[in-house]
Amino acid sequence: MARIVMKFGGTSMAGTERIRRVANIVRRQQAAGDSVAVVVSAMAGETDRLVNFCREANAMYDPAEYDVVVASGEQVTSGLLALTLQSLGCKARSWLGWQMPIATIEAHAKARVDTIDASALVAAMDAGEIAVIPGFQGVSSDWRITTLGRGGSDTSAVAVAAAIGADRCDIYTDVDGVYTTDPRIVAKARKLKAVTYEEMLELASVGAKVLQTRSVGLAMKEGVRVQVLSSFIDEDSPSADDLPGTMIVSEAEMEQILEDGEMERQHVTGIAHDKNEAKIILTRVPDKPGAVAHIFEPLANASINVDMIIQNVGRDKGETDVTFTVPQTDLARAQALLEDQRSAIGFNRIITDSKIAKISVVGVGMKSHAGVAATMFKALADRGINIQAITTSEIKVSVMIDEDETELAVRVLHTAYGLDASDEAA
Amino acid sequence: MARIVMKFGGTSMAGTERIRRVANIVRRQQAAGDSVAVVVSAMAGETDRLVNFCREANAMYDPAEYDVVVASGEQVTSGLLALTLQSLGCKARSWLGWQMPIATIEAHAKARVDTIDASALVAAMDAGEIAVIPGFQGVSSDWRITTLGRGGSDTSAVAVAAAIGADRCDIYTDVDGVYTTDPRIVAKARKLKAVTYEEMLELASVGAKVLQTRSVGLAMKEGVRVQVLSSFIDEDSPSADDLPGTMIVSEAEMEQILEDGEMERQHVTGIAHDKNEAKIILTRVPDKPGAVAHIFEPLANASINVDMIIQNVGRDKGETDVTFTVPQTDLARAQALLEDQRSAIGFNRIITDSKIAKISVVGVGMKSHAGVAATMFKALADRGINIQAITTSEIKVSVMIDEDETELAVRVLHTAYGLDASDEAA
Numbered sequence: 001m002a003r004i005v006m007k008f009g010g011t012s013m014a015g016t017e018r019i020r021r022v023a024n025i026v027r028r029q030q031a032a033g034d035s036v037a038v039v040v041s042a043m044a045g046e047t048d049r050l051v052n053f054c055r056e057a058n059a060m061y062d063p064a065e066y067d068v069v070v071a072s073g074e075q076v077t078s079g080l081l082a083l084t085l086q087s088l089g090c091k092a093r094s095w096l097g098w099q100m101p102i103a104t105i106e107a108h109a110k111a112r113v114d115t116i117d118a119s120a121l122v123a124a125m126d127a128g129e130i131a132v133i134p135g136f137q138g139v140s141s142d143w144r145i146t147t148l149g150r151g152g153s154d155t156s157a158v159a160v161a162a163a164i165g166a167d168r169c170d171i172y173t174d175v176d177g178v179y180t181t182d183p184r185i186v187a188k189a190r191k192l193k194a195v196t197y198e199e200m201l202e203l204a205s206v207g208a209k210v211l212q213t214r215s216v217g218l219a220m221k222e223g224v225r226v227q228v229l230s231s232f233i234d235e236d237s238p239s240a241d242d243l244p245g246t247m248i249v250s251e252a253e254m255e256q257i258l259e260d261g262e263m264e265r266q267h268v269t270g271i272a273h274d275k276n277e278a279k280i281i282l283t284r285v286p287d288k289p290g291a292v293a294h295i296f297e298p299l300a301n302a303s304i305n306v307d308m309i310i311q312n313v314g315r316d317k318g319e320t321d322v323t324f325t326v327p328q329t330d331l332a333r334a335q336a337l338l339e340d341q342r343s344a345i346g347f348n349r350i351i352t353d354s355k356i357a358k359i360s361v362v363g364v365g366m367k368s369h370a371g372v373a374a375t376m377f378k379a380l381a382d383r384g385i386n387i388q389a390i391t392t393s394e395i396k397v398s399v400m401i402d403e404d405e406t407e408l409a410v411r412v413l414h415t416a417y418g419l420d421a422s423d424e425a426a
Numbered sequence: 427m428a429r430i431v432m433k434f435g436g437t438s439m440a441g442t443e444r445i446r447r448v449a450n451i452v453r454r455q456q457a458a459g460d461s462v463a464v465v466v467s468a469m470a471g472e473t474d475r476l477v478n479f480c481r482e483a484n485a486m487y488d489p490a491e492y493d494v495v496v497a498s499g500e501q502v503t504s505g506l507l508a509l510t511l512q513s514l515g516c517k518a519r520s521w522l523g524w525q526m527p528i529a530t531i532e533a534h535a536k537a538r539v540d541t542i543d544a545s546a547l548v549a550a551m552d553a554g555e556i557a558v559i560p561g562f563q564g565v566s567s568d569w570r571i572t573t574l575g576r577g578g579s580d581t582s583a584v585a586v587a588a589a590i591g592a593d594r595c596d597i598y599t600d601v602d603g604v605y606t607t608d609p610r611i612v613a614k615a616r617k618l619k620a621v622t623y624e625e626m627l628e629l630a631s632v633g634a635k636v637l638q639t640r641s642v643g644l645a646m647k648e649g650v651r652v653q654v655l656s657s658f659i660d661e662d663s664p665s666a667d668d669l670p671g672t673m674i675v676s677e678a679e680m681e682q683i684l685e686d687g688e689m690e691r692q693h694v695t696g697i698a699h700d701k702n703e704a705k706i707i708l709t710r711v712p713d714k715p716g717a718v719a720h721i722f723e724p725l726a727n728a729s730i731n732v733d734m735i736i737q738n739v740g741r742d743k744g745e746t747d748v749t750f751t752v753p754q755t756d757l758a759r760a761q762a763l764l765e766d767q768r769s770a771i772g773f774n775r776i777i778t779d780s781k782i783a784k785i786s787v788v789g790v791g792m793k794s795h796a797g798v799a800a801t802m803f804k805a806l807a808d809r810g811i812n813i814q815a816i817t818t819s820e821i822k823v824s825v826m827i828d829e830d831e832t833e834l835a836v837r838v839l840h841t842a843y844g845l846d847a848s849d850e851a852a
Contacts, residue, residue: 016479016482016483019483020483050502053442053502053506054505054506054509056442057442057445057446057506057507057509057510057513058509058510058512058513059513060513061509061512062508062509062512064519065505065506065508065509065512065519065520066505066509067505068501068502068504068505068508068520068522069501069502069505069506069509071501072498072501072502075494075495075497075498075501076476076479076494076495076498078494079480079491079492079493079494079495080479080480080483080491080495081483082488082491082494083480083483083484083487083488083491083492083495084483084484086484086487086488086491087483087484087485087486093490093491094491094494096494096571098524099569099570143525144525145522
């Protein structure tokens, strides 16, 4: 008997009809002989509704009270799924964050899971009861409701899976797996049978929004095997054990999958793109020690995440242009902070550009294979796509390009790395 | 510094605009120098929405999961009121049922408050923080959410008032007090300055739906001074201490109010009517020991509340007609149960009639004054209103009449007992 955690998002929980579909999927998993815990999101739109109430009540809202309000959405769906499972003849009960409890640390509205006492939960599961757990919520050490930040239900599911020693954490979502790239851009994108945690982190952090990034990091840390699969399945679909989702696993398990011949080894696993960054150029910054610190310290203190950084040699000696990217949503705030530091930094002009995109090729295979970056640069150059900046990690090469060339670049690279499906039907 | 509990219903909490009005009323009470706890209902319509979700999920719903779902409505409004109070510059926080905790006993969905540990709450209130408490909810001994039954927020407010030793529990409601009778029927109905717990219980139980009956019983048991007053007040209204609501108090305090000349002593305090009962007549029941038990035992076992009972002498010797009333909502169930017992009871026919009304005159004053019932019967007879049944208690005389004569009877009695306001403006 395997222990399985199943997680369903807001679209799957939007109304009692859809909850009944979810209940049937859950019942089938249990009927296959598994011990099952389910983590649920609020009904689609409900969290937005509750967040808006909070904003109307108090523009500068107290995150502790915000958590009281917004956590109610998952409380409702957890109770309703338990009721629906009962109507199908299953034993089921809801376990709220403070009941288990799921102890969290750090701030309200962006709490992190500390410890989960799952002993009572496991005892109930072992006795054949399906545990239904509202995602997104926990409880603080002073016994108040906390929430994990938007999208936190994925993290809840992985944390519960770690706490109960689950064999697998199945994330049911709007897509049916992780693809080599966005299938809306590349028709020949292929669904991946498996990716490593590291690859998924890089893919997630650059715009392949299948899973909340934090949940992937937690899965890696805790060694939780995660499967991404479609919630659009029906009674006749195969059970989750046979569904063609994407497994997110350790490198060791990935090696095993490759050895078993279940997958072909690729240097590049996937191509991701991200249009949510903006570029900032500070011109004619004095080229002296400490100047760069004056730029990036205030941004770090304001929790603005700086990504790519390039220093260009300036026209004049002793001066340089500094280019970097920040999330578009932080652009105005970053600009204001830099203006405050104008005299300390000593730059001439601030130039900003939101019309950029970051294209990344990701793959554990590139660790042991040279030439991945060269292939990228040549493929883009051949199509006249100008590279404005480059960053690399052990398993990723990213370039900044003009936003208008995003789709072209993704298609060119998908073909260049041999990722295109061999026929249209794949 | 007085300790005041303020309770606001669903109409007052329906949306962030209205919650802001409530917050202003609460702030003013605190500004008057009081230590304040607020008990809130869910937004109007929200509990119905949640109950419907439960019914859709599972027609025979598990009350423990039902409680998880429906308790969320008050959780949301308590957080939002705390946020709104903070936006007005007040210190405020929400205290959920399991946080205080409000320990309850007996069944889910109809739990009863057992004990409230208010020590942390009182400490926070004494430090100037406004305590916001979701009504309707508590926690069971096995640490699950419970609810007190529809309208339970009144009971929550009184229970909290008892636990913190409040000087007064102000129930803000759609009406501005308790009247001598329904002002929609009698234009000259007068608002009462005060009624005793016993009178309020009788008035509430026969249809004057200002307060949940159970909350009045609890207030009487715990000696909580309750004030009913209008939530339709604005910034310019006098504070609750000077508002002309209705106080619900002990007989001792009522004596004091009368001695102080603040009220005129009346034999009858109010006239109530109730159209929600139905009459059942079982004809030709054998007049032998045990026959009546066969009728009422199954009804009692099914928790069907039998009110008035009359045995008429039948046409034939040794047989009798038995007439009694049950709530209209239980009529079909009662009929089915009685049919099951037909052979055991030995009746001839079941005749039912929903077109009846119960009219009650209520007053502590009638304890020491004879002739109240005689006045009632004469006044009704003078207008040709036929009395089908009579019941009495120490402070109440009730008659069953044809439903169509309800309004006429109420007006006739209101005048007969000298309750009409002396001028139109009163």
